[in-house]
Amino acid sequence: MLIGLTSDDTISAIATSIGEGGIGIVRVSGSKALVIADKLFVSKAGKKLTDVLSHKVLYGDIIDPDSGEKVDEVLLLIMRAPRSYTCEDIIEVHCHGGPVPLQRVLALTMKAGARLAEPGEFTKRAFLNGRLDLAQAEAVIDIIRAKTDTSLKAAIGNLSGQLSEQVKDLRYTILQMIAQLEAAIDFPEEDIEEAAANDVAKLIQEADLQLSALLATAQTGRILREGLATVIIGKPNVGKSSLLNALLREKRAIVTDIPGTTRDIIEEYVNIRGVPLKIIDTAGIRETADVVEKMGVERARELVGQADLILVLLDSSAPLSSEDKAVLALLSGKKAIVLINKSDLPGQLESEEVEKYTDDRLVLRISVELGQGLAELEQVIVDMVYSGQVCQGEAAFVSNVRQADALEQARGRLTEALATIEAGMPTDCIVVDLRAAWEKLGEITGDTVGEDIIDQIFTQFCIGK
Numbered sequence: 001m002l003i004g005l006t007s008d009d010t011i012s013a014i015a016t017s018i019g020e021g022g023i024g025i026v027r028v029s030g031s032k033a034l035v036i037a038d039k040l041f042v043s044k045a046g047k048k049l050t051d052v053l054s055h056k057v058l059y060g061d062i063i064d065p066d067s068g069e070k071v072d073e074v075l076l077l078i079m080r081a082p083r084s085y086t087c088e089d090i091i092e093v094h095c096h097g098g099p100v101p102l103q104r105v106l107a108l109t110m111k112a113g114a115r116l117a118e119p120g121e122f123t124k125r126a127f128l129n130g131r132l133d134l135a136q137a138e139a140v141i142d143i144i145r146a147k148t149d150t151s152l153k154a155a156i157g158n159l160s161g162q163l164s165e166q167v168k169d170l171r172y173t174i175l176q177m178i179a180q181l182e183a184a185i186d187f188p189e190e191d192i193e194e195a196a197a198n199d200v201a202k203l204i205q206e207a208d209l210q211l212s213a214l215l216a217t218a219q220t221g222r223i224l225r226e227g228l229a230t231v232i233i234g235k236p237n238v239g240k241s242s243l244l245n246a247l248l249r250e251k252r253a254i255v256t257d258i259p260g261t262t263r264d265i266i267e268e269y270v271n272i273r274g275v276p277l278k279i280i281d282t283a284g285i286r287e288t289a290d291v292v293e294k295m296g297v298e299r300a301r302e303l304v305g306q307a308d309l310i311l312v313l314l315d316s317s318a319p320l321s322s323e324d325k326a327v328l329a330l331l332s333g334k335k336a337i338v339l340i341n342k343s344d345l346p347g348q349l350e351s352e353e354v355e356k357y358t359d360d361r362l363v364l365r366i367s368v369e370l371g372q373g374l375a376e377l378e379q380v381i382v383d384m385v386y387s388g389q390v391c392q393g394e395a396a397f398v399s400n401v402r403q404a405d406a407l408e409q410a411r412g413r414l415t416e417a418l419a420t421i422e423a424g425m426p427t428d429c430i431v432v433d434l435r436a437a438w439e440k441l442g443e444i445t446g447d448t449v450g451e452d453i454i455d456q457i458f459t460q461f462c463i464g465k
């Protein structure tokens with residue numbers, strides 16, 4: 001491992017979010033945690049901290065040692081090394097949940113010898129001390145940021161080691177391949193080496209299947225984590241903002257019968273049967289002289305380029321206009337669903353006419369006003385995200401680009417190893433590729449990864465995590 005040792009200073013931070021809450025927690029981790037608690041905390045029952053067992057809670061006061069002033073009435077939780085989140089001594093001060101008591105207690109812990117923790121430093125210590133591997137540490141942040149129950153389920157699965165276990169299995173298989181090849185090298189007979197290479201070729205093919213199955217979860221994993229970037233576009237007044245409100249089940253965007261109502265981009269997370277949609281309502285697309293509206297239209301065009309899914313709205317009560325055709329023309333190469341809205345009104349727009357411009361994309365007739373077709377739309381979106389796979393909590397999920405890249409590269413090296421075998425190259429050359437694949441997989445769990453990558457991961461965390 002390229003990583004240095006855990007620094008032995010004691011860190012402190014407010015672990016709960018800042019603002020008013022029922023309770024708030026200041027967490028201190030490191031060898032001085034108990035000494036610090038002893039300086040600040042007075043137990044009501046007169047208990048001495050040195051006598052208190054791990055995972056026990058004491059009731060008492062935080063007293064400023066300089067002034068003797070009582071700062072807050074608290075509960076103190078003690079967890080002794082190595083039985084704690086960081087594997088170090090930890091004390092938690094459970095204060096009343098307001099910014100002032102929390103800041104005061106934090107300041108006192110620092111005066112008593114702790115330093116302010118960096119973002120993610122508690123979890124980084126948990127990683128460096130072997131409690132969590134890197135994929136599990138990444139799952140911690142995914143849990144905190146989870147947008148739906150399904151996102152949470154996937155992240156919890158990874159925290160329990162679902163992804164890590166599969167990666168470890170693969171690494172073990174690769175090590176066995178290497179061992180088998182290296183043992184064969186020691187024999188003088190050519191055919192033993194050849195037989196070993198043939199065995200390894202079969203194992204590589206199996207490993208490749210396993211890697212492909214894991215990589216197939218990456219797309220869904222990313223969407224569960226970040227949300228499906230969905231943009232609603234259409235000419236003015238077709239009901240885009242009405243659709244956003246209907247999917248959100250709240251009156252978020254202003255809806256009027258005046259074309260050009262939405263001028264700014266509106267962005268919201270919507271939970272569609274467990275799939276988080278980052279949904280963006282745009283200004284109606286049309287040629288316009290109004291400078292503000294023009295900028296909105298430009299932005300809508302840009303957003304289409306970045307979207308995972310585009311929902312195009314048309315107005316059922318009017319014939320297809322040149323504006324509609326201009327909107328449909330923006331879709332090329334993008335995933336899109338075409339929605340003929342206002343189907344409650346006397347119709348002038350036939351699906352057949354629309355389909356001439358939609359390149360086999362799904363066309364649905366809906367009425368946002370009456371709530372018709374929306375359930376079907378939601379189902380189509382959910383099916384699109386899972387594309388056949390079901391999200392079970394027990395499954396491993398590739399949850400970010402870092403993990404996907406490492407898997408992809410490992411698979412590349414295995415493919416090279418296979419080609420090396422097929423070309424009848426020397427066994428040493430096969431081993432080089434296999435070792436590279438083994439190392440790449442180790443980046444996922446953090447067994448073979450540089451300090452820069454580790455820092456990059458943990459600095460994305462919040463302070464106190």
Ligand SMILES: Nc1nc2c(c(=O)[nH]1)N(C=O)[C@@H](CNc1ccc(C(=O)N[C@@H](CCC(=O)O)C(=O)O)cc1)CN2
Nearest residue numbers: 015025027055077079082083084085086092122131465
């Ligand atoms: N108050 C509080 N709540 C929290 C945390 C915390 O640190 N403090 N957590 C974190 O941020 C999460 C829970 N994770 C934790 C993981 C391990 C241990 C722990 O003490 N493990 C020991 C004890 C095991 C035992 O007694 O059975 C161990 O595994 O050795 C604590 C919390 C979520 N809730």
Ligand SMILES: Nc1nc2c(ncn2[C@@H]2O[C@H](COP(=O)(O)OP(=O)(O)OP(=O)(O)O)[C@@H](O)[C@H]2O)c(=O)[nH]1
Nearest residue numbers: 236237238239240241242260261262284342368369
């Ligand atoms: N009859 C009927 N009216 C609808 C339907 N959906 C929306 N509307 C009405 O259409 C008008 C425009 O709706 P909006 O949601 O503001 O349309 P928009 O596409 O966001 O318009 P801009 O922001 O101006 O681009 C409002 O009066 C809505 O009540 C529908 O399904 N049927």
Ligand SMILES: [Mg+2]
Nearest residue numbers: 240241261262
């Ligand atoms: Mg609007």
